[in-house]
Amino acid sequence: MHNTPSTPVPLLHIRALHKSFGSNQVLRGIDLSIAPGEVNFLIGPSGGGKSTLLRCINFLETPTGGEIQFDGTRLCHEDGSRFQLAPERTIRAAREHMPMVFQQFNLFSHRTVIQNIVEGPVVVQRRALEPVMAEARVLLDRVGLLDKADAYPAELSGGQKQRIAIARALAMKPRLLLFDEPTSALDPELVAGVLDTIRMLAEEGRTMLIVTHEMKFAARLASTIHFVAGGVLEESGPPAQIFEAPKSPRLQGFIRSIME
Numbered sequence: 049m050h051n052t053p054s055t056p057v058p059l060l061h062i063r064a065l066h067k068s069f070g071s072n073q074v075l076r077g078i079d080l081s082i083a084p085g086e087v088n089f090l091i092g093p094s095g096g097g098k099s100t101l102l103r104c105i106n107f108l109e110t111p112t113g114g115e116i117q118f119d120g121t122r123l124c125h126e127d128g129s130r131f132q133l134a135p136e137r138t139i140r141a142a143r144e145h146m147p148m149v150f151q152q153f154n155l156f157s158h159r160t161v162i163q164n165i166v167e168g169p170v171v172v173q174r175r176a177l178e179p180v181m182a183e184a185r186v187l188l189d190r191v192g193l194l195d196k197a198d199a200y201p202a203e204l205s206g207g208q209k210q211r212i213a214i215a216r217a218l219a220m221k222p223r224l225l226l227f228d229e230p231t232s233a234l235d236p237e238l239v240a241g242v243l244d245t246i247r248m249l250a251e252e253g254r255t256m257l258i259v260t261h262e263m264k265f266a267a268r269l270a271s272t273i274h275f276v277a278g279g280v281l282e283e284s285g286p287p288a289q290i291f292e293a294p295k296s297p298r299l300q301g302f303i304r305s306i307m308e
């Protein structure tokens with residue numbers, strides 16, 4: 049009997065992904081796979097396409113070419129030379145399982161913290177309010193903010209808002225969490241609390257794809273780091289390769305520039 053370990057089926061599988069805005073080709077053929085339980089990071093220079101890649105993965109932007117498979121379901125693909133999108137309901141169902149946490153939190157300002165958290169499960173997933181409220185309180189406790197359940201977002205610090213945004217994403221029972229620079233809008237003293245929350249999620253085995261400029265954090269937590277520049281995934285590898293033995297000259301230049 050052979051005892052070959054089977055390759056884990058990726059949760060997210062992307063091949064030759066393209067995105068253009070008019071004549072501006074922003075993503076030029078991205079290949080990327082994430083296995084369940086992995087924490088992947090996207091790093092790279094401003095304007096390189098990191099946010100666009102994240103937004104295409106959960107269809108906040110519609111890709112213009114290539115293939116995305118999520119949890120074994122094809123959301124878009126090329127059929128010969130024709131680019132095809134999955135039916136809208138298929139895409140909508142997949143999106144619920146990969147919520148995004150934004151730099152600017154995007155909480156509803158006229159709703160309390162707990163109302164923000166239960167909105168997705170109740171309105172989008174049509175789950176019953178009572179169990180969702182109970183779960184929301186557990187999530188609030190986990191991010192250390194149970195006492196803020198009835199506060200409004202304006203009464204919270206940036207770091208607290210971001211932890212609420214993370215709790216709101218978790219309330220959807222996501223398979224994949226997407227983060228776009230979750231700490232970039234925060235005062236320096238508030239960054240650590242949000243990074244600790246993300247670290248706790250990694251320890252729980254959550255699958256995550258995180259855009260960040262926090263290189264030390266990425267180095268400590270990443271299974272794989274992807275360097276995106278000019279709409280291309282220039283290099284992917286474990287932190288030791290990316291930071292200490294980068295192969296691509298462009299990545300070597302980027303690492304030099306952030307060390308200065």
Ligand SMILES: Nc1ncnc2c1ncn2[C@@H]1O[C@H](COP(=O)(O)OP(=O)(O)OP(=O)(O)O)[C@@H](O)[C@H]1O
Pocket residue numbers: 069072074092093094095096097098099100101
């Ligand atoms: N909605 C849009 N319409 C037109 N062009 C866009 C749009 N969104 C992004 N772009 C362009 O796509 C390119 C990549 O932008 P993107 O925001 O993905 O970069 P990024 O790597 O996230 O940069 P940063 O580190 O500054 O956040 C930029 O040239 C940008 O102007």
Ligand SMILES: [Mg+2]
Pocket residue numbers: 098099100
């Ligand atoms: Mg961005």
